[in-house]
Amino acid sequence: MTNPASYRPKPGEVPDSPGVYRFRDPQGRVVYVGKAKSLRQRLANYFQPLHQLHSRTATMVTTAASVEWTVVSTEVEALQLEYSWIKEFDPRFNVKYRDDKSYPYLAVTMGEEFPRVQVMRGAKRKGTRYFGPYAHAWAIRETVDLLLRVFPVRTCSPGVFKRAGQVGRPCLLGYIDKCSAPCVGKVTPEEHRALAQEFADFMGGSTSKYVKRVEAAMREAAAEMDFERAARLRDDAGALRKALEKSAVVLPDATDADVFALAEDELEAAVQVFHVRGGRVRGQRGWVVEKVEDLTTADLVHHLLQQVYGDSADQDDDGGGAAGGSEQVPREVLVPVEPTDPEQTAAWLSRLRGSRVEVRVPQRGDKRALLETVERNAVGALNLHKTRRGGDLTSRSLALQELQEALGLDEAPLRIECYDVSHLQGSEVVASMVVFEDGLPRKSEYRKFNVRGEGPDGRTDDLASMNEVLRRRFRRHLEQQAAEGGGGERVEQVSGPVSAEVQPGIDPTTGRARRFAYAPQLVVVDGGQPQVEAAAAALADLGVTDVALCGLAKRLEEVWLPGEDHPVVLPRTSEGLYLLQRLRDEAHRFAISAHRAKRSKSMTTSALDGVPGLGPARKQALMARFGTLKALRAATPEQVAEVPGVGPATAAAVLAALAGDAPAPAVDTATGELVD
Incomplete structure (x- = not known):
């Protein structure tokens, strides 16, 4: 302290x-x-x-x-x-506002050549327009299914879209007129983009003009005695009206507002927001925050608006209909109390939107009634959160305390790193490092290692791989310590204005933490006594003595310590054991994902490895053009030679290698010609 x-x-x-x-x-x-x-x-x-x-x-x-x-x-x-x-x-x-669940959005990927309508969760992407959030994904799919009658926009995945283009046949939606089938050229890219833009405009609140347009076309078809087309347009208009009925009208037309409400106690606060566009509730969202500092309600509102609309500002409107600040920030922001510095907050929001934004507390009328409805939702969300996660903070503190006592540590391990190794019969060996801080995952600190066989005897089995990974991780940390402070001693910090002075663990050029800058209080390895001893040997060789080490064996969930003949057995109900299991499972998941990605990449281009003059960049270009080795094998030499960087001689060598000719023709790298 x-x-x-x-x-x-x-x-x-x-x-x-x-x-x-x-x-x-x-x-x-x-x-x-x-x-x-x-x-x-x-x-x-x-x-x-x-x-x-x-x-x-x-x-x-x-x-x-x-x-x-x-x-x-x-x-x-x-x-x-x-x-x-x-x-x-x-x-x-x-203050960190955490979503009380992962909300789905209806997204239109306007940044792609052929925009796609889909359900999306998680971080927002540039070049994509978002609508929502919705309470359930099925509600989005019902709405999309209705609107595809009128706006037949692509909804398929990139793989399905690419395969349809290769075989020249659209998918089922293309045959039943719920997709305009741009994959096979039924519409041009410009026509398909116009459909996607109309879909997005309808979802954005410009509804009446499309309904009136369809109804006018229906009357025109009826007047021309084209009753079949008129009936189809009648059904289209019904689909549009049914989609509109799913959004409740709560405020007068043309009202764009976000309505926030809070429910709080001494430790936590729950936030709910209704997104109102065109007078209709277009989405609802909730957050829960732990009060890690002394905050008033006005402070909470200030931080809430800063986080919500700051995230929106990160989505650049690059001309492709991205969900930028101008689209996410409404004309009105209705809050239960004014934020601290309300004038500055309103000026900041106005700058993000590009026009005036009003931040105010509604006092009467429909807007006050809607705010009270949102407040009731916030109270219910806080009660539900307490029921589900009331012991979350307490259990994390208890878990760290139990680990401190069970492992004999001087202090609770606030930073824990866990390592696992994944491979397939010794090939494509990958190791993972996951980090938990204060009992929670810190995914920005996760790392993966491609094991190179740098162990003491060059082996790549599990024990040698674990030894190598720990050596590489802590050797890097010791090198950074030596470069910054000389032998790992604490660098004296001086308070004052921000300057270019080197801070320990901080890259002076970027101001961000260096990779592997901070040593953990505890290292956990996935395995039993052999894995623990291999890790302990790596730490001992490097002279690292201030980091605790343990291993978690899968069979009986035993905790092994270095140099001990018998494991530590934690009770099955122990919060400390549960935390170790979460660490182990997360490290295993991360290692498996990295191994599969590496193996998939290796298998995709392995048939091209022996082709002279064909490096990684050209392999990647070939696979991007043809998609599969089967399609590449069926291509003509002229088609292969059209790929940037691949000439006629290399194209012939590629096709000869895929055809199984042995040996593959040699290519003169200087001239690009075949060598006899």
């Missing part, structure tokens, strides 16, 4: 101007980011006597070892910089 007085800035050093500050721990990691109208007054609040601080604030300042700041011109700039730093460094003491 650090004494805050040891890094407190001297009087007069901190400027009395707007800016953003960040606290770092002894290893150089950013643990908290904040902004202030006056840096001098705000930072002074952190260096009061500890008993006068909120308990969470006291924990933060005693965890930190230095503080630095950046001065900006305006408070809006401070808001933007604060969001950027929180996004980049993911500080452990900042």
